[in-house]
Amino acid sequence: MIRLFNTYSRTLEEFRPLDPAGREVKMYTCGPTVYSHAHIGNFRAYVFEDLLQRHLELRGFKVRRVMNITDVDDKTIRGSREAGVPLAEFTAPFKKAFFEDLETLRIKRADSFPEATDPREIGKMIEMIGTLLERGLAYQAEDKSVYFRINKFPDYGKLAHFDLAELRSTGRVQSDEYDKENIGDFALWKAWDEVDGAVKWESPWGAGRPGWHIECSAMATQLLGEQLDIHCGGVDNIFPHHEAEIAQTEGCTGKQFVRYWLHCAHLMVEGQKMAKSLGNFYTLRDVIAKGYSGREVRYALMRVHYRAPLNFTWEGMEEARQALARVDDWARRLGGKVEEEENVQPASALDGLRRGERPTSNVQHPMEEFEAALDDDLNISGALGILFETIRETNRRIDAGEIDASEAKAWLEWWERVDRVLAISGEDGALTAEILALGEARMQARLAKDWRKSDELRDELAARGWEARDTKDGQKITRRGGA
RNA sequence: GGCGGGGUAGCCAAGUGGUAAGGUCGGGGUCUGCAAAACCUCUAUUCGCGGGUUCGAUUCCCGCCCCCGCCUCCA
Numbered sequence: 257m258i259r260l261f262n263t264y265s266r267t268l269e270e271f272r273p274l275d276p277a278g279r280e281v282k283m284y285t286c287g288p289t290v291y292s293h294a295h296i297g298n299f300r301a302y303v304f305e306d307l308l309q310r311h312l313e314l315r316g317f318k319v320r321r322v323m324n325i326t327d328v329d330d331k332t333i334r335g336s337r338e339a340g341v342p343l344a345e346f347t348a349p350f351k352k353a354f355f356e357d358l359e360t361l362r363i364k365r366a367d368s369f370p371e372a373t374d375p376r377e378i379g380k381m382i383e384m385i386g387t388l389l390e391r392g393l394a395y396q397a398e399d400k401s402v403y404f405r406i407n408k409f410p411d412y413g414k415l416a417h418f419d420l421a422e423l424r425s426t427g428r429v430q431s432d433e434y435d436k437e438n439i440g441d442f443a444l445w446k447a448w449d450e451v452d453g454a455v456k457w458e459s460p461w462g463a464g465r466p467g468w469h470i471e472c473s474a475m476a477t478q479l480l481g482e483q484l485d486i487h488c489g490g491v492d493n494i495f496p497h498h499e500a501e502i503a504q505t506e507g508c509t510g511k512q513f514v515r516y517w518l519h520c521a522h523l524m525v526e527g528q529k530m531a532k533s534l535g536n537f538y539t540l541r542d543v544i545a546k547g548y549s550g551r552e553v554r555y556a557l558m559r560v561h562y563r564a565p566l567n568f569t570w571e572g573m574e575e576a577r578q579a580l581a582r583v584d585d586w587a588r589r590l591g592g593k594v595e596e597e598e599n600v601q602p603a604s605a606l607d608g609l610r611r612g613e614r615p616t617s618n619v620q621h622p623m624e625e626f627e628a629a630l631d632d633d634l635n636i637s638g639a640l641g642i643l644f645e646t647i648r649e650t651n652r653r654i655d656a657g658e659i660d661a662s663e664a665k666a667w668l669e670w671w672e673r674v675d676r677v678l679a680i681s682g683e684d685g686a687l688t689a690e691i692l693a694l695g696e697a698r699m700q701a702r703l704a705k706d707w708r709k710s711d712e713l714r715d716e717l718a719a720r721g722w723e724a725r726d727t728k729d730g731q732k733i734t735r736r737g738g739a
Numbered sequence: 740g741g742c743g744g745g746g747u748a749g750c751c752a753a754g755u756g757g758u759a760a761g762g763u764c765g766g767g768g769u770c771u772g773c774a775a776a777a778c779c780u781c782u783a784u785u786c787g788c789g790g791g792u793u794c795g796a797u798u799c800c801c802g803c804c805c806c807c808g809c810c811u812c813c814a
Contacts, residue, residue, distance in 0.1 A: 286814070287814095288814085297814060298813095299814085301814035330812075416742070416809075418741075418742065418810065488814095489814060491743075491808065491809070491814080495809060496809095496812070497811095499811090519743095520814065521743095521808080522744090522814075523814080524806095527806085529807075559751080559762080560751075561752090561753090563745095564744070564752090565744065565806090565808080567751080572750080572751065574763080575750080575751065575762065575763045578762080578763060578764090585776060585777080636753095637760090637762090638753055640753090640761065641753060641762080644762060648778085651777055652777085652778060655777060656778090707773065710773090711772095711774080714774080723776090724775085725776060726771070726772090726773095726775080727775095732776090734776095736775095
């Protein structure tokens with residue numbers, strides 16, 4: 257049984273998809289606004305969503321996921337104006353970069369990435385706004401913009417658990433919208449303004465562009481239907497964005513929009529909020545440029561429970577690197593055991609692999625326990641704890657000569673299953689001719705017991721990102737860090 | 740002021756009404772030409788603070804303190 261924390265109810269709920277067969281899961285995740293490179297805080301949310309999707313899939317669900325791309329809003333318009341290029345030309349490179357970054361972090365691609373400027377989506381938004389107007393849930397103000405009338409939607413505020421009467425303005429958003437009936441009414445359609453330049457679409461209410469919230473309602477219902485199983489985003493999207501989505505969508509369909517709302521806590525950097533003014537603002541590219549690999553960043557962003565604040569630090573990146581190296585070495589070691597024999601079949605009874613003899617052992621059934629931890633609202637720390645205990649125990653037993661090729665193969669198969677969720681396994685980079693030559697030279701030096709030269713060659717290999725280890729089976733050269 | 744999330748070893752972090760997983764760092768050891776890896780071992784009488792319930796609380800209840808966030812277009 258999978259349990260997830262639903263923001264709406266503020267409780268852990270058993271997860272059951274709407275699909276009568278209980279198999280298909282409709283999942284919508286708020287994507288990036290492409291006015292710059294996404295930062296690691298954004299990616300924390302996307303990595304969390306990826307972990308959720310992968311775990312649901314491991315548990316046999318068929319996930320249909322949509323992630324939107326916001327390519328028109330105040331910031332993208334401002335950016336294109338400042339760059340002096342058309343909007344689409346301004347956002348294109350950021351879209352491309354976003355998809356590259358997803359790949360770097362091994363985030364599975366959603367089934368579709370609808371864009372807000374897609375005519376088909378704009379059409380759907382206009383259709384929905386029309387419906388809301390017909391029902392009296394929206395109105396066109398004197399400034400020609402169309403607003404949602406929150407007083408007509410009694411449930412408004414239920415997701416965020418806000419009492420609307422208690423709200424007070426933070427002054428973050430300029431309140432120049434005197435035309436609204438209620439300060440809390442939000443724009444569905446923004447009338448064209450001079451600063452919008454060429455950015456405009458025709459609508460029954462005049463030229464303009466869609467409000468931000470309506471795009472998610474339109475795309476989600478258009479691509480996944482009127483009711484979703486899961487909708488994710490960062491905690492800062494709870495209000496007003498997701499609240500507005502509920503109002504708009506349910507205002508049109510009369511049906512519950514989302515069954516499970518999941519929100520990811522914020523990322524902090526060195527104990528502080530990430531901000532350009534503090535100089536601690538990082539894009540994924542910034543971290544990669546420091547020499548870290550995508551999977552190292554993935555691990556660092558993933559290893560803390562999604563509802564707890566995550567403090568990003570360089571010390572944390574080093575920890576991620578070391579932890580992954582430990583996993584890599586373990587998997588390599590098992591691979592080596594398997595190669596010792598030919599035509600190895602995995603031990604048939606996986607349960608028999610549990611390490612029951614030692615009283616100090618905490619993990620009795622790693623196969624089940626790892627997945628059970630993730631079932632519990634994605635308890636990643638618990639799951640990783642089981643993985644690492646299993647690693648220590650299997651390493652110990654390999655040292656003791658207790659694991660044969662058949663059992664090693666079974667552990668590797670388990671690891672492959674685990675890694676379908678974690679997606680952190682290493683790739684051995686191809687040995688180049690230069691590295692091979694250095695390795696060969698070092699072997700010769702060792703045979704000649706020229707330790708000094710052998711150590712120098714080891715340093716040279718290290719400088720190129722490779723490590724030479726002397727084992728009883730001879731020298732082994734492996735990639736260290738990165739990759 | 741309202742609504743959330745969090746405060747567990749140097750750092751990251753799981754967890755349960757019955758006496759603290761795991762990762763990382765550091766010390767010692769086995770192994771090694773030396774290393775590395777691996778393994779063994781040491782490092783929280785203690786879980787923000789103060790009360791209460793209980794035979795027993797880090798875990799339940801009450802109060803308080805601190806950090807982070809949202810309060811109308813920031814994941």
